[in-house]
Amino acid sequence: xxxxxxxxxxxxxxxxxxxxxxxxxxxxxxxxxxxxxxxxxxxxxxxxxxxxxxxxxxxxxxxxxxxxxxxxxxxxxxxxxxxxxxxxxxxxxxxxxxxxxxxxxxxxxxxxxxxxxxxxxxxxxxxxxxxxxxxxxxxxxxxxxxxxxxxxxxxxxxxxxxxxxxxxxxxxxxxxxxxxxxxxxxxxxxxxxxxxxxxxxxxxxxxxxxxx
Numbered sequence: 001x002x003x004x005x006x007x008x009x010x011x012x013x014x015x016x017x018x019x020x021x022x023x024x025x026x027x028x029x030x031x032x033x034x035x036x037x038x039x040x041x042x043x044x045x046x047x048x049x050x051x052x053x054x055x056x057x058x059x060x061x062x063x064x065x066x067x068x069x070x071x072x073x074x075x076x077x078x079x080x081x082x083x084x085x086x087x088x089x090x091x092x093x094x095x096x097x098x099x100x101x102x103x104x105x106x107x108x109x110x111x112x113x114x115x116x117x118x119x120x121x122x123x124x125x126x127x128x129x130x131x132x133x134x135x136x137x138x139x140x141x142x143x144x145x146x147x148x149x150x151x152x153x154x155x156x157x158x159x160x161x162x163x164x165x166x167x168x169x170x171x172x173x174x175x176x177x178x179x180x181x182x183x184x185x186x187x188x189x190x191x192x193x194x195x196x197x198x199x200x201x202x203x204x205x206x207x208x209x210x211x212x
Contacts, residue, residue: 026065033058034189040083041182049086056080063193074100081185093128093135093142097121099150112157122147
């Protein structure tokens with residue numbers, strides 16, 4: 001897992017360098033919100049029993065189109081998630097997440113664009129509760145730092161924005177003896193991306209996207 005994340009991070013750094021080297025890279029900004037279903041598995045599940053817990057996420061995105069069909073999209077999200085347990089109710093956690101997805105864009109699929117993507121995410125916990133106490137930190141059951149992989153399929157309509165199905169399989173390191181625990185989740189979201197700025201007009205501006 002670490003080797004995969006390292007390779008993806010290296011790819012993203014190379015992509016960012018390419019972005020700086022190209023004067024015609026397109027950049028769009030947007031907003032996104034979604035519904036989560038998350039569950040913590042592994043040692044935690046075998047000890048307490050877990051099931052999926054509903055939550056939500058919201059935040060902003062920045063899409064950088066490197067080539068006609070390749071783009072990189074970093075995001076900054078607030079995510080409310082966690083897991084239900086058999087005996088102690090729910091364990092909730094709130095994170096600030098930074099996913100960085102690399103997309104391949106299939107243009108003109110019906111009225112829009114189909115974009116499968118993959119990439120790492122990194123998250124820092126900002127709160128949560130479990131059994132009357134804290135979920136995160138030294139006095140909790142989970143560490144504040146979380147990282148993992150996301151696989152996403154997005155479909156963008158020319159005028160209505162983005163709807164994405166986002167699968168997540170993550171690592172969550174637990175204290176108090178829970179050492180092999182994983183955060184699984186399925187997320188469905190909707191968003192809107194604003195038009196490209198005129199001064200960012202690109203030679204790669206093809207397909208369904210137009211610059212005024």
